[in-house]
Amino acid sequence: MTTLTKESLEETILKVIERMKDMRGSIKETAPIGIISMENWEWPQGVGLFALYGYYRETGDRALLDFLTDWFDARIAEGLPAKxxxxxxxxxxxxxxxxxTGRPDYFDLCRDWLDYVLRDMPRTEEGGIQHEVSGSANEGQLWDDTLYMTVLFTAKMGVLLKEDACIxxxxxxxxxxxxxxxxxxxxxxxxxxxFLEGGHHFAKALWARGNSWYTAGLVDYLDMTEQPEGVRSFLLSSLRRQADKLLELxxxxxxxxxLLDEPDSYLETSATAAFAYGMLKAYRRGYLEEAYRDSALxxxxxxxxxxxxxxxxxxxxxxxxxGRTLQAYRDIPICPMPYGQSMAxxxxxxxxxxxxGAAEGSGSHGPKRTAESRGEGGRSDG
Structure with a gap:
């Protein structure tokens, strides 16, 4: 395993940030709204912005905050896409x-988009948010991407506005x-x-990046809000079950x-980074034990x-x-993307x-698990 120093990590971080800021398309895009260039307003750019803001909070680097406000001001001036x-x-x-920043125009825009989530966003049966995207309504469909793309924002606004209905x-x-x-x-x-066609899971794909939206998103969601203890325990037990299988795979x-359980599918970096982030932070927060940190490292x-x-x-x-077939996931092209930069x-x-190496708020940790004991051997979405 590579020996890491704070200096080498910081040097790499700065390089990753600079490439994210000026990212341009390297392949012919099939998405209705371009999802590679940071000059567009879509989910990959949103994931990238969130990572940049997190680094600003860690460092206090005013240049990063200026980049973010300049980015939002430019996109708002251009006109935002459909919600x-x-x-x-x-x-x-x-x-x-x-x-x-305390900017009222930003707050007003956030309230407007939150109102759409709460009042007008299409729902499936049982009130789930239908995964409508640019170019496709995806009627009756729940996707694992939705929690990261929309629900985290809803929770954050609930905290800002002190509106329990959002939480x-x-x-x-x-x-x-x-x-x-x-x-x-x-x-x-x-x-x-x-919920249509009799109800099914399409190709039954255990898709890595979709899974990683939960791993990475949950640890931040738990920081954003307070949940009833029963809900919190349920969410964390889901994380643990997922992480147990990740160690195995x-x-x-x-x-x-x-495809997590298909070793003939390619290794994928953005999901790997998101899994590692989620498990490392979960270890630090005391949600997971040392074996998961070792896997993340x-x-x-x-x-x-x-x-x-x-x-x-x-x-x-x-x-x-x-994907309607597992082969569809194997055939997705590989290219640099903003969310690859941001998850890294x-x-x-x-x-x-x-x-x-110490975890916050946790006591003893489980035994260190080696590689041997772990058994190692379409649309513009996720």
């Missing part, structure tokens, strides 16, 4: 920037999505569920395949090896719509907090 699950994603960062809505969305997307045999999550290189080593000399994160799959950034920043 849907994925275009909602940048609003999470805008909520934090509004809180930071309760976020809780409901987590519970409904987990009810229909959890694979009871593995504890992993299917990419999607439809981690490749000898330290990464995870884009092995994944960190893999991710570092995928960051080239210019700071570009390689091995990232393009936006992935709902979240992981690198979290890694800087683990030099001492």
């Amino acid at each position: 849907n699950v994925n275009t909602m994603c940048p609003m999470l960062t805008l909520a934090y920037v509004a809180e930071e 309760q809505e976020s809780v409901r969305q987590f519970l409904v999505h987990l009810k229909y997307l959890t694979d009871p045999a593995t504890g992993l999550f299917f990419h999607g569920w439809t 981690q490749s000898p290189e330290g990464a995870w395949h884009t 092995l994944a960190l080593d893999y991710v570092l090896g995928q960051i080239d000399a210019d700071g570009v994160v390689q091995g990232v799959s393009y936006g992935t719509g709902m 950034l979240l992981l690198l920043v979290e890694a800087m907090k683990h030099e001492g």
Whole structure:
């Protein structure tokens, strides 16, 4: 495993940030709204912005806050796209920037988009948020991407506005999505569920990045809000079951395949970084034990090896719509993406907090598990 220093991590972080800021398309895009260039307003840019804001909070680097406000001002001046699950994603960062700067125009925009979530966003049966995206209504469908793209913003606004209805809505969305997307045999999550056509999980894909939205999103969601203890315990037990299976499925290189249980599918960097971030932070928060941190550090080593000399994160799959076959996931092209940069950034920043190796608020930890004991051997979405 690579020996890491604070200095080497900081150097890598700065390279990753610079490449994220000026990211441009390297392949012909199939998404209705471009999802590679940081000059567009869509979910990949939203994920990138959230990571940049997190690093600003860690460092106090005013230049990062200026970049964020300049980015939002430019996009707002251009005119924002139609509201849907994925275009909602940048609003999470805008909520934090509004809180930071106190700008009333940012608050007003956040309230307007929140009102759409609560009143007008299409719902499935049982009140789940229908995964409507740019170019497709996806009627009757729940996707695992939705929790990260829209529900985190809803929760954050509930805290800012002191509106418990927003918090309760976020809780409901987590519970409904987990009810229909959890694979009871593995504890992993299917990419999607439809209430139509008799109800099914499409290709029954245990897709890595979709799973990683839960791993990375939950640890931040638990920081954003307070939940009833029963709900919190349920969410954490879902994380633990998922993480247990991830330990089992981690490749000898330290990464995870884009189809988690299909070793003939390629290793995918953005999901690997998001899994590692979630498990490292969960360890630090006392939610998971040392074995999960060890797995995350092995994944960190893999991710570092995928960051080239210019700071570009390689091995990232393009936006992935709902697959009707498992082969559809294997065929998704690989190219640098903003969320590859951002998931790596979240992981690198979290890694800087683990030099001492101690978890917050936890007592003893389980025994260290080695690689041997772990058994190692369409649309513009997720």
